[in-house]
Amino acid sequence: MTTKYAGFEEPEPAGGDEPIGVPYRGRRRTAARVLVPVAIAAVAAAGVAVVPALASPGTPTLPQVTAQQLVTKVLANRTTALSGTVQVSTDLGIPSQVLDMASQGAVAGVTGAAGAAGGSGQAKEGAANAASAGPQAKLTTLLAGDHTLRVAADGPDKQRVALVEPLAEYDLIHNGDQAWAWDSASNQAVHLSDGTGGAAAKDAKEQPKTPLDGVPTTPQQAAQQFLAGSASSSDVSVAGTVSVAGRDAYQLSVKPKQSGSTIREVKIAVDSATGTPLAVVATSTSGSTVLDVHFSDVSFAVPSASTFDFTPPKGATVVQPAQQRKWDNGIQPQPEASKAGSKVTGTDWTAVVSFTLPTQSGSTQTGSTQTGSTQTGGGKAASGHHRKQALPDSTTLIKSLGKPVAGGTLISTKVINVLITDDNHVYAGAVTLPVLQAAAGVK
Amino acid sequence: MSRVETVPVTAAGPGAVAGPRPQTVPGFLALFRSELTLTFRRARTLALLGVLAVVPILIGVVVKIETGNMHGGDGGPAFITQVTQNGVFLTFTALATSLPIFLPMTVGVVAGDSVAGEAATGTLRYLLVAPAGRSRLLAAKFTAAMAFCLAATLAVAVSGLLIGSILFPVGDVTLLSGDTIGLGAALLRVVLISGVVALSLAGLAAVGLFISTLTGSGIAAMASTVGLVIIVQVLDSFPQLHAIQPWLLTHYWLSFGDLLRQPMYWHAVWQDLGLQALYVAVFGSAAWARFTTRDITA
Numbered sequence: 249m250t251t252k253y254a255g256f257e258e259p260e261p262a263g264g265d266e267p268i269g270v271p272y273r274g275r276r277r278t279a280a281r282v283l284v285p286v287a288i289a290a291v292a293a294a295g296v297a298v299v300p301a302l303a304s305p306g307t308p309t310l311p312q313v314t315a316q317q318l319v320t321k322v323l324a325n326r327t328t329a330l331s332g333t334v335q336v337s338t339d340l341g342i343p344s345q346v347l348d349m350a351s352q353g354a355v356a357g358v359t360g361a362a363g364a365a366g367g368s369g370q371a372k373e374g375a376a377n378a379a380s381a382g383p384q385a386k387l388t389t390l391l392a393g394d395h396t397l398r399v400a401a402d403g404p405d406k407q408r409v410a411l412v413e414p415l416a417e418y419d420l421i422h423n424g425d426q427a428w429a430w431d432s433a434s435n436q437a438v439h440l441s442d443g444t445g446g447a448a449a450k451d452a453k454e455q456p457k458t459p460l461d462g463v464p465t466t467p468q469q470a471a472q473q474f475l476a477g478s479a480s481s482s483d484v485s486v487a488g489t490v491s492v493a494g495r496d497a498y499q500l501s502v503k504p505k506q507s508g509s510t511i512r513e514v515k516i517a518v519d520s521a522t523g524t525p526l527a528v529v530a531t532s533t534s535g536s537t538v539l540d541v542h543f544s545d546v547s548f549a550v551p552s553a554s555t556f557d558f559t560p561p562k563g564a565t566v567v568q569p570a571q572q573r574k575w576d577n578g579i580q581p582q583p584e585a586s587k588a589g590s591k592v593t594g595t596d597w598t599a600v601v602s603f604t605l606p607t608q609s610g611s612t613q614t615g616s617t618q619t620g621s622t623q624t625g626g627g628k629a630a631s632g633h634h635r636k637q638a639l640p641d642s643t644t645l646i647k648s649l650g651k652p653v654a655g656g657t658l659i660s661t662k663v664i665n666v667l668i669t670d671d672n673h674v675y676a677g678a679v680t681l682p683v684l685q686a687a688a689g690v691k
Numbered sequence: 692m693s694r695v696e697t698v699p700v701t702a703a704g705p706g707a708v709a710g711p712r713p714q715t716v717p718g719f720l721a722l723f724r725s726e727l728t729l730t731f732r733r734a735r736t737l738a739l740l741g742v743l744a745v746v747p748i749l750i751g752v753v754v755k756i757e758t759g760n761m762h763g764g765d766g767g768p769a770f771i772t773q774v775t776q777n778g779v780f781l782t783f784t785a786l787a788t789s790l791p792i793f794l795p796m797t798v799g800v801v802a803g804d805s806v807a808g809e810a811a812t813g814t815l816r817y818l819l820v821a822p823a824g825r826s827r828l829l830a831a832k833f834t835a836a837m838a839f840c841l842a843a844t845l846a847v848a849v850s851g852l853l854i855g856s857i858l859f860p861v862g863d864v865t866l867l868s869g870d871t872i873g874l875g876a877a878l879l880r881v882v883l884i885s886g887v888v889a890l891s892l893a894g895l896a897a898v899g900l901f902i903s904t905l906t907g908s909g910i911a912a913m914a915s916t917v918g919l920v921i922i923v924q925v926l927d928s929f930p931q932l933h934a935i936q937p938w939l940l941t942h943y944w945l946s947f948g949d950l951l952r953q954p955m956y957w958h959a960v961w962q963d964l965g966l967q968a969l970y971v972a973v974f975g976s977a978a979w980a981r982f983t984t985r986d987i988t989a
Contacts, residue, residue, distance in 0.1 A: 561870075
């Protein structure tokens, strides 16, 4: 840009960086300066792409081990004290509404008391109802999406798992014979076990652990449960090394020997120093990652004792579940938790869980899927009433999501296939349809 | 066309009377000082701060009146169940409530109007007559906008503390993790959270400043800045846009709640502050590129 006024072509005195006498070329300078933000954005983008790759050296060099040694190391691992942050990412391909209803349905079917466990900590009706802070509903949320857990453990008697939520937190604290669940959103504390009283005392050894059992919340638990259960029917090999949470780890690859499973491979990263599993990644036969549990930071120092202290805060609602057994049954959100009606056929990778859908009163409501969908967002005073009627609806709704196959309705997700036969038997597992049909006796 | 800040320069020797005077620190800061005074002496700024201070009052009074019906956490803003037990939580509730809309709106008004408003009223060219250079003027504008971010956050926080302590009991604070800390430690966390929230608005201030350099209409700049915040938050709510969401300006805004855990969880807070720094760098330099080369015609 040039101006007609000679005086204005002089450089600015305070800008200072232009040599005197050089004509002012606005357009060129604009172009040069526009490059600055562009360059910053480019550098930032490149940095984000490159720095993590540089920061985590993909394959640390470690001495060779055999798969056998590694499995032994994992199972023999007696790391008792650790604390850290666990990232859980689950992508089973299950619609969240179904997940909501399935968990409520399973819980209600077991306890026989409809209205248990408000989906998101909102139910607050009768004392007979399980509190919204009950573990099962919360742990069901782990089955979909990304979550952050903060875990701490010190020996078999002290554990704490905190589910980090936006502006809220859900904690499970186990300390000796005390077990608490704390839900900050609803300001409720559930006393899962106090080690006193008749029924509770009988199970005192077992009971305090229940909130943390069933659903593995640390890679350690997940891997140990998994390896102990299925090592015999799997091809186990060492697949190189990785770096997890800044620690060098061996990668253990576990593949099913049998055909018919929808899981292709489970990779377990095992800390080279302690043998603690640091990450578990499951891949489906379609190639997508369905489960990724890994420590994003971990410390094997003993957490401070106060971590495991929990006293219900002043003003919080303390719920003492009337039936301790409720928790025992309700923990596992998957239908196999219902010990009463479910049975497992097949072994290991091709295990199929079968049970009969609960048929309850209120079937006149069947077909009104509207009720089912409104109750997921529920939370009004009447929601307990609605939940009672929602069970048959959810059955219908779940069925409507499937596609008809020989012998019933198939609901297919990335890993789990569910076959609902025409006479309301449910067969579910991480297996292909023919395996389900064989289990159901179709054809 | 004309570059108004250009003043005729004589070939000034060291001893010449005319020409630029030697730079002094107070002289360098004079522009910053005048921008700060200008911002905080405007009736509009005070009105905005007043509106922000009303938010906690409104929430507090509603909670007080409706205490009988509020139990159980019937949805509603974060921490609302804790407010009745402890007035300190009114601060956190008010911050969580005003952060998505009220705070960015006021920051958008101040930042969006900072350059465009001067251009619209015809005062920009006089401002540029000051021998300070456009870069320094822009820095002063950004400083004033950041000062307003802090003042706005404090207006909400202090008003929340005051109203909370008047309407509700105040004492030991229950953290999200269920642990209880003393009032002194809780007040420290209020200060910390206010600082984090104010810094979370830095990216928006830079974006507002950049938009402000693009147009000569103050209203247009304000509206675009505020509109942008709304659009970004809408985008942030679509699960399908999962991949880009960590890059959205507002994505980590509510991470300040992580400071209410025991121990404090800094991960998301650092991500937030890092993202804000990136936005300040990109849009700050974009504003600089635009403003230092632009023709000031008004």
